[in-house]
Amino acid sequence: MIPAIFRVEERNEEFAGTVTLRIRGEAREVPTEFNPGQFNMLYAFGTGEIPISMSGSPADGNGYIHTIRSHGFVSRALADLRVGDAVGVRGPFGRGWPLDQAAGKEVLVIAGGLGMAPLRSLIYRLLSGTPEVSRLRVLYGARRPQEMLFLTELEYWSRRMELILSVDHAEGEWPGHIGVITGPLDKAEIDPDNTIAFLCGPEVMMRFCIQVLTAKALPESAIFLSMERNMKCATGHCGHCQWGPNFICKNGPVFCYEGIRRWFDIRAL
Amino acid sequence: MQEFVLQAEHLEVLIQVVRSEGFQLMGPVVRNGAITYDEISTASDLPRGWGDEQEKGYYRVSRNDSGAYFAYAVGVGSWKQFLQLPRRKVWEAHKKDDAMDILEVLDEVPARAFLGVRSCDLHAIAIQDRVFAEGQYRNENYARRRQNILLIAVNCTTPAATCFCTVMNTGPKVTTPTDLTMTEVIDHKEHYFVIRSESQRGREILKQLPLSSLEERHSLAEEQALQAAVQKMQEGPRKFDSAGVKELLYRNYDSPVWDQVAERCLSCANCTMACPTCFCSTVEDTTDLTGEHAERWERWDSCFTGDFSYISGGSVRASTRSRYRQWMTHKLATWHDQFDTSGCVGCGRCITWCPVGIDLTEEVQRIQQLDKTL
Numbered sequence: 196m197i198p199a200i201f202r203v204e205e206r207n208e209e210f211a212g213t214v215t216l217r218i219r220g221e222a223r224e225v226p227t228e229f230n231p232g233q234f235n236m237l238y239a240f241g242t243g244e245i246p247i248s249m250s251g252s253p254a255d256g257n258g259y260i261h262t263i264r265s266h267g268f269v270s271r272a273l274a275d276l277r278v279g280d281a282v283g284v285r286g287p288f289g290r291g292w293p294l295d296q297a298a299g300k301e302v303l304v305i306a307g308g309l310g311m312a313p314l315r316s317l318i319y320r321l322l323s324g325t326p327e328v329s330r331l332r333v334l335y336g337a338r339r340p341q342e343m344l345f346l347t348e349l350e351y352w353s354r355r356m357e358l359i360l361s362v363d364h365a366e367g368e369w370p371g372h373i374g375v376i377t378g379p380l381d382k383a384e385i386d387p388d389n390t391i392a393f394l395c396g397p398e399v400m401m402r403f404c405i406q407v408l409t410a411k412a413l414p415e416s417a418i419f420l421s422m423e424r425n426m427k428c429a430t431g432h433c434g435h436c437q438w439g440p441n442f443i444c445k446n447g448p449v450f451c452y453e454g455i456r457r458w459f460d461i462r463a464l
Numbered sequence: 465m466q467e468f469v470l471q472a473e474h475l476e477v478l479i480q481v482v483r484s485e486g487f488q489l490m491g492p493v494v495r496n497g498a499i500t501y502d503e504i505s506t507a508s509d510l511p512r513g514w515g516d517e518q519e520k521g522y523y524r525v526s527r528n529d530s531g532a533y534f535a536y537a538v539g540v541g542s543w544k545q546f547l548q549l550p551r552r553k554v555w556e557a558h559k560k561d562d563a564m565d566i567l568e569v570l571d572e573v574p575a576r577a578f579l580g581v582r583s584c585d586l587h588a589i590a591i592q593d594r595v596f597a598e599g600q601y602r603n604e605n606y607a608r609r610r611q612n613i614l615l616i617a618v619n620c621t622t623p624a625a626t627c628f629c630t631v632m633n634t635g636p637k638v639t640t641p642t643d644l645t646m647t648e649v650i651d652h653k654e655h656y657f658v659i660r661s662e663s664q665r666g667r668e669i670l671k672q673l674p675l676s677s678l679e680e681r682h683s684l685a686e687e688q689a690l691q692a693a694v695q696k697m698q699e700g701p702r703k704f705d706s707a708g709v710k711e712l713l714y715r716n717y718d719s720p721v722w723d724q725v726a727e728r729c730l731s732c733a734n735c736t737m738a739c740p741t742c743f744c745s746t747v748e749d750t751t752d753l754t755g756e757h758a759e760r761w762e763r764w765d766s767c768f769t770g771d772f773s774y775i776s777g778g779s780v781r782a783s784t785r786s787r788y789r790q791w792m793t794h795k796l797a798t799w800h801d802q803f804d805t806s807g808c809v810g811c812g813r814c815i816t817w818c819p820v821g822i823d824l825t826e827e828v829q830r831i832q833q834l835d836k837t838l
Contacts, residue, residue: 196601197555197568238566240559241751241758266776281564283557425775427747430601433765434744435772437794440801445600461717463786 196430198238198283199225203276204258209344212265213309214274215250218282219258225284227259231316232291232421232449235259236429238283239272246426247273248313248448249287250344253320259284262312262344288429289448292317292393293419298326300391303383304333305404307376307396311335311344313421313448314395322355331356332383336376336400338363359383376400380407387412395421402459405452418452439464465660466667468675469682470646472655475533476507478616481672482577487614490546491579498525498540504579511536518624518812520821531655534648537624538582538811542740543589546576547609548596550764554747557758577614581642583635584627584811586617588740590640594803595743614665619647621689626812628702628825634809636693644669651685658686702812702825706796709806709828712835713797717789721830726785728820733766735814735822736791741807742766767791792824 205217220227229235234248245267251260265274276282294317302321306314314333321331333356337343340362349358359379360371372379376396385408392408394401401420408418424443427433436443439458441450458464470478482489483505491504494511504510516536517524528535553569581589589610596606620629620636629635638645643666647658658678661667697703736742746765751758765772768787773780781787799807808824815823 197566200564200566238557240557240564241749241755243749244747244760264776279562281559281562283564283566423775424780425771425773427745427765430603431599432596432601432603432743433746434767435746435765437767437790437798440798442802463781463783464717464790 196285198236198244198285201225201258201282201284203278203280203282206276206278209262210341212274213262213342213344214265215260215262216273216276216282217251217258217260218284220284221281227256229253229259229287229316230291231294231320232313233287233289234313234429234448235261235284235286236288236426237261237263237273238285239269239276240281240283242272243269244283244285244427245269245273246288246429246444248316248421250312250315251319252323253316254323262309264309285429288444290446292449293451294320294326297321297328297391300328301330301386301389302328302332303385303390303392304331305376305380305392305394305396306333306335307400308337308342309344310394310396310400310421314393315345317393318352318356322352329389332359333357334359334361334376334380334383336361336363336396340365340369340371375403377403377407380404385411385413387414387417391417391419393419415453415456416451419449420452421448422450423448465662466670467658467660467678468670468673469678470657470659470673470675472531472533472648472657474674475510475657477673478669479504479507479579481669482579482614482616485669486575487577488574489577489579490543492534492536492539494525498523499536500540501543501545501578507533510534510580515622516624518626518816520626520815520823521818522821523816530650532622532648532650534580534618535622537620537622537627538585538813540738540813540817542738542811542813543578543581543585544592544740544743546578547589547592547613548606548743548745548764552605552762554760554762557760559756559758573608575612575614577616579616579618581615581617582620582811583617583638583640584620584629584632584809585740586615586638586640586642587632587634587809588811591741591803591805591807591809592743594805615642615644617642617645619645619686619690621648621693623693623697624812624816625700626702626815627697627810628700628704628812629810630694630697631702631704631706631825632806632808632810633706636697637690642666647686647689649682649685649689651681656682658682702815702823704825704829704832706806710797710800712828712832713793716831716835717793719831719834721827721834722785722789724830725788725822725827726783728822729784729788730820731768731784731787732819733768734817734819736766736768737764738813738817739795740809740811740813741795744772746772767794792827795824796828
């Protein structure tokens, strides 16, 4: 499976080192449908290929939107791409968020840092009304206010959903919460029989959030989280993303907590 | 199924018939002081009169005076080197100004025959088939190489001390699909092969061979040779109860045995390279000095390397303990959930090629014993 050639049509620096790219297939017939929570393998010429989830609207149909933090060689090369530059794309891969299970429920979206990227696709979808949900709450934690993704858009949406922001550190005026995300999560009242939670962020953050959720009697079957591991092929052949019996690339990246709890509790798995 | 006797002096005829059918014939050869697999053009390329001695961290080829062609256990490498190439170019990419294009590298796949495949290695090939060709995604590079292989198996009557196929239910007698299956028998002054065709292609080849009919004494001698192999393994030290090993390992992620083995394990990856089912790979991307031409190469990788599990922030499996646990638990436990089969065929290569002599069967038994006492 070789990458299709895409071009950068729009580049937006979210904050230093993190960019959002809109990319479009060079051959216009390249389909770009995906399910929120899925990912593509993005190839930076001569440097390598990494998994990056879609952060745009699944209804867009106008290429893909990816948000990339410059960290290693490949992500740096991708983040350095300019409008008009070519990028290789394989995908979409993996299982996304279980939208069918959100229908009619109170949806709790919990994002940490860059974990907002695959969750924004989900928010787009839920705001579009398919499936219809009875309530949408978004809890978003980041290190600092300057490192919050899509803030303008999230605040604009806050007329149609509840938005709770939290940062580890803030200087000057900051209307949101300061501290870890479990603070506001702890205060949120949750109807355990009618709530579904979607989490993406650092593993340690998800671990603590799940503790709070289960303490509030939310069943493990109503908690979904997106996992990250090293990936080379995305097709279950390279072996890198194994996590217990799971291949993150094809069995995930989104898992129901009930099914993976025993693996989630094992360190260095 | 048709069964016959092929006199040992006519093995050359079999080899030439297979070659004349257009197959590149791969089989065992003695090279660099070891039995390895390579191209065979004549019966004299085979390791006639050679055997192997294998123990923990020990391998020697040795002369024997039996005159047998297949009097060793298993070769050093495995057949996977011909199906999942150790290194291959995946694509070439070109970039000029704004334009980029990527070309898939599809190399010529020769029609190949494998001669002398043991039952354990047949199981290993079947396991890799599940990994690469029978899942949600198909690995075309593997599938193209695999699809036309002519399999000529030779029943194993000479297991090494490291062998434990009887424990893993993968041998020594061939029970999985092949084209031809043979058993080498040396009985008093007679030296022959019992040969069976298991496919249309196998029957076509049999038609061209100088065969004689299979008599009861031949079957009896064959059965005795196979029984002796079974007995040798059952009396050896590498007999353990493989039933319930998956559940055993699933409840022993915290076993102190992992700490003990980590004190000896060098995390060198030899076991994974020697293993006929280990399938992990990585990719390397390079450019030339102009920056306009790039290549992607795939090569075997190992869960024992540090960067195998690297994600932003560091390696998930930073310790040798976690890497050995991953390897052995994958092989004997999670593999069942992933591919509905064990990942171990009992060929013993990981034991032989471990430079510090770590023996997977000992480690399993150690965990079993500790599990019982808790």
